[in-house]
Amino acid sequence: MRAWRALMHPAAKPVVFAASLVPFAWLVFGAFADKLGANPAEYLERATGDWTLRFLCIALAITPLRVVLGQPGLARFRRMTGLFCYFYVLLHLACYSVFDMGLDFGDIAHDIAKRPFILVGFSGFVLLTPLALTSFNRAVKALGARRWQTLHKLVYAVAGLAILHFFWMRAGKHNFAEVAVYAAILAVLLGWRVVQALRRRAGAAQPARAARRA
Amino acid sequence: LPGAASTVPGANTVEKLTEYKDATSYNNFYEFGTDKGDPVQNAHTLKTRPWTVEVSGLVKKPMKLGIEDLLKLAPMEERIYRLRCVEGWSMVIPWEGYSLSKLIDRVEPLGSAKYVEFVSLADPKTMPFVGSRVLDWPYVEGLRMDEAMHPLALLTFGMYGEVLPNQNGAPVRMVLPWKYGFKSAKSIVQIRFTDRQPGTAWNKAAANEYGFYSNVNPNVDHPRWSQATERRIGEDGLFAKRRKTLMFNGYEAQVGQLYAGMDLKKNY
Numbered sequence: 001m002r003a004w005r006a007l008m009h010p011a012a013k014p015v016v017f018a019a020s021l022v023p024f025a026w027l028v029f030g031a032f033a034d035k036l037g038a039n040p041a042e043y044l045e046r047a048t049g050d051w052t053l054r055f056l057c058i059a060l061a062i063t064p065l066r067v068v069l070g071q072p073g074l075a076r077f078r079r080m081t082g083l084f085c086y087f088y089v090l091l092h093l094a095c096y097s098v099f100d101m102g103l104d105f106g107d108i109a110h111d112i113a114k115r116p117f118i119l120v121g122f123s124g125f126v127l128l129t130p131l132a133l134t135s136f137n138r139a140v141k142a143l144g145a146r147r148w149q150t151l152h153k154l155v156y157a158v159a160g161l162a163i164l165h166f167f168w169m170r171a172g173k174h175n176f177a178e179v180a181v182y183a184a185i186l187a188v189l190l191g192w193r194v195v196q197a198l199r200r201r202a203g204a205a206q207p208a209r210a211a212r213r214a
Numbered sequence: 215l216p217g218a219a220s221t222v223p224g225a226n227t228v229e230k231l232t233e234y235k236d237a238t239s240y241n242n243f244y245e246f247g248t249d250k251g252d253p254v255q256n257a258h259t260l261k262t263r264p265w266t267v268e269v270s271g272l273v274k275k276p277m278k279l280g281i282e283d284l285l286k287l288a289p290m291e292e293r294i295y296r297l298r299c300v301e302g303w304s305m306v307i308p309w310e311g312y313s314l315s316k317l318i319d320r321v322e323p324l325g326s327a328k329y330v331e332f333v334s335l336a337d338p339k340t341m342p343f344v345g346s347r348v349l350d351w352p353y354v355e356g357l358r359m360d361e362a363m364h365p366l367a368l369l370t371f372g373m374y375g376e377v378l379p380n381q382n383g384a385p386v387r388m389v390l391p392w393k394y395g396f397k398s399a400k401s402i403v404q405i406r407f408t409d410r411q412p413g414t415a416w417n418k419a420a421a422n423e424y425g426f427y428s429n430v431n432p433n434v435d436h437p438r439w440s441q442a443t444e445r446r447i448g449e450d451g452l453f454a455k456r457r458k459t460l461m462f463n464g465y466e467a468q469v470g471q472l473y474a475g476m477d478l479k480k481n482y
Contacts, residue, residue, distance in 0.1 A: 037240060038239060039240060039303060039445065039447055040452050042303070042445075098453070099452070100456070102456065115440075117438045168438060169438070171438075172301075172420075172423065172436070174347075174348040174349065174420070175248045
């Protein structure tokens with residue numbers, strides 16, 4: 001009951017919003033105060049990528065946690081965390097475009113076409129874009145809840161692309177420990193949905209069978 | 215560890231030096247961790263005294279040299295080299311050492327010696343990541359004999375006028391300025407002369423990404439990133455434009471003839 005009240009508290013959303021901005025604030029401060037090590041550009045690219053992945057995990061964790069913990073109030077934070085995932089991927093893309101590519105759009109297009117690892121990351125960004133653009137209430141109404149939900153299933157593909165992008169990036173260094181952690185988290189979050197869907201299907205089939213028996 | 219300015223052609227670039235702090239805190243030394251901040255955190259456990267380098271294989275005079283003997287084997291020179299990492303960043307570092315050829319001459323290689331193999335220390339007691347499955351330990355690197363004899367190939371004991379910090383490959387390492395950084399083996403314990411091309415650490419780990427030669431080459435990309443440009447560490451802040459990478463890291467005039475007639479796309 002106490003958790004429920006905390007989740008529904010008027011301050012809960014602003015608090016989560018502010019907390020989600022802390023990594024961004026730290027990166028801005030670190031960049032200006034020269035606290036990001038010898039290669040700040042690389043630090044910013046990696047950190048924004050990490051935070052994209054983290055917010056993707058958080059956004060995908062909301063529904064399973066809501067059901068498993070019996071906390072419907074968690075649903076209030078799903079849109080916000082999803083949009084923060086998009087916020088950090090935008091920063092990630094901006095860092096790559098500016099620091100690696102010197103904002104040369106010809107070079108960027110060429111790079112995306114040429115390197116599968118970049119193409120995969122960029123595809124994830126592209127697929128996430130319609131979800132961010134249709135995140136407000138009017139879009140839900142305009143699309144209809146069913147179509148909106150179908151569209152937003154794209155996030156599962158985004159999760160796969162994000163992990164592949166990260167895996168490929170680390171493959172050069174043969175360093176998969178962190179990739180495995182994120183992959184395991186996403187596998188649990190997506191696996192839970194598969195199990196739910198199978199159960200629903202079995203549940204839907206049962207009354208039909210019962211009806212036949214009768 | 216002072217050294218007189220080197221007279222070897224190409225050994226003293228006049229570019230702005232990378233800050234000591236950056237050159238000693240942003241390192242790839244996988245025995246101490248895979249993050250570039252790991253070596254400076256973890257390498258204090260490395261014991262650099264006593265230290266022996268065994269020189270063996272196809273030589274007339276195999277020998278075991280203590281680090282004190284190695285330090286006295288030839289006069290120390292200071293060399294200011296560009297360092298280009300395969301990851302796309304670069305530094306300018308003043309090193310102290312002498313040409314590897316001075317040591318090679320001492321052991322008198324046989325005519326059958328075609329390659330030199332460098333073996334780094336792999337001590338699980340002092341190197342926490344030896345045993346991780348990232349690479350096949352010990353770290354092995356290698357050169358063709360003519361590359362090893364090139365005067366720019368530096369057997370290195372110091373940087374910035376000081377003894378090498380542990381995280382930079384103490385007490386003795388190679389520096390090969392025309393090759394990607396990983397070719398320069400750190401904390402060397404064995405130098406072997408062989409008639410067969412050594413199986414090198416990164417080549418064994420991913421042959422399609424890291425070749426035996428690994429000469430800096432802006433025209434041959436890594437499968438996952440371009441090698442055409444590089445980020446000079448510490449240069450003009452965050453928005454500095456990346457520099458164009460130069461063939462053989464700018465040492466083409468000195469080393470180009472070693473690779474005359476070779477297909478560098480195939481022998482990457």
